[in-house]
Amino acid sequence: MSYKITEEGNISTVFLDGEIDMDVTEKAKEVILPLVEAGKEVHLNLKDVSYMDSSGISVLIESHQKALENNTKVVVKEVSKSVLKVIMMAKLEQILNLE
Amino acid sequence: MDLSESKDFLVHTASLKEVRVFSREVFEKLKINNDLKEELVLAIAEAAQNIVKHAYKGVENTADHMQIKISLKDDNLEIGFFDKGKPVVEENIQHRKLDDIKPGGLGTFFIKQIMDDAVFKKDQQKWVNHLILSKKI
Numbered sequence: 001m002s003y004k005i006t007e008e009g010n011i012s013t014v015f016l017d018g019e020i021d022m023d024v025t026e027k028a029k030e031v032i033l034p035l036v037e038a039g040k041e042v043h044l045n046l047k048d049v050s051y052m053d054s055s056g057i058s059v060l061i062e063s064h065q066k067a068l069e070n071n072t073k074v075v076v077k078e079v080s081k082s083v084l085k086v087i088m089m090a091k092l093e094q095i096l097n098l099e
Numbered sequence: 100m101d102l103s104e105s106k107d108f109l110v111h112t113a114s115l116k117e118v119r120v121f122s123r124e125v126f127e128k129l130k131i132n133n134d135l136k137e138e139l140v141l142a143i144a145e146a147a148q149n150i151v152k153h154a155y156k157g158v159e160n161t162a163d164h165m166q167i168k169i170s171l172k173d174d175n176l177e178i179g180f181f182d183k184g185k186p187v188v189e190e191n192i193q194h195r196k197l198d199d200i201k202p203g204g205l206g207t208f209f210i211k212q213i214m215d216d217a218v219f220k221k222d223q224q225k226w227v228n229h230l231i232l233s234k235k236i
Contacts, residue, residue, distance in 0.1 A: 019116065019119070021112075021115045021116070021119075021144065021148070022112045022115060022148050022151070022152065023112035023113050023115055023116065051119070051137075051140075051141075053115075053141060053144050053145060053148065053206070053209075054145060054148075054203075054204075054205035054206040054208075054209055055148065057205055058202035058203050058205070059202075061200060061201065061202045062202045065200075065201075065202075082137055085134075085137075085138075086141065086209075089209060089212055090197070090205055090208070090209075091197050092200075095200055
């Protein structure tokens with residue numbers, strides 16, 4: 001997994017790339033959670049994420065919940081078809097902010 | 100087309116990508132369509148992850164290997180997982196309730212959604228745990 005972050009005002013956009021599994025979840029959390037804890041609105045762009053397993057879904061849930069605690073939000077954007085399928089299998093499409 | 104292939108992997112999170120590569124290669128040989136292939140790869144990766152996360156809980160840098168065997172015979176797909184970790188207590192295996200939104204606890208749910216059956220066999224002397232996932236395709 002690789003990533004790129006862009007900043008615009010209070011919005012941080014994290015572009016994740018590759019496959020997100022248990023081996024990279026700590027790295028993903030280290031990228032995302034500090035932004036959320038700093039009160040940023042975080043946009044996760046997943047267009048280049050080709051695979052996500054339950055560990056990756058856990059990162060999305062944890063980020064979402066941490067954002068609620070910090071009175072901000074995480075928006076999940078441009079979800080690839082394969083990742084959307086996993087999100088829907090977990091019945092999270094109504095819970096996560098998908099755009 | 101009937102086929103049976105197996106491969107050993109070091110029990111480590113870094114092996115999960117290799118598990119997916121191996122699984123995709125086998126399913127491509129079997130000409131399984133892409134959507135089903137990716138679902139099956141997810142189920143296999145979740146089961147392999149469970150070995151790393153649960154059977155080897157608290158064990159770091161083990162030299163142990165797990166074995167994954169994918170077989171197709173008469174449209175019955177069978178995927179075997181063999182490991183030498185802590186014995187699985189089947190009663191303890193349960194996924195979280197979906198409306199209890201929290202990180203974790205979804206891997207087993209995904210496996211059950213994708214596969215027809217998941218059974219632990221006690222038929223091995225060389226290995227400790229032997230899980231068989233099956234699906235009619």
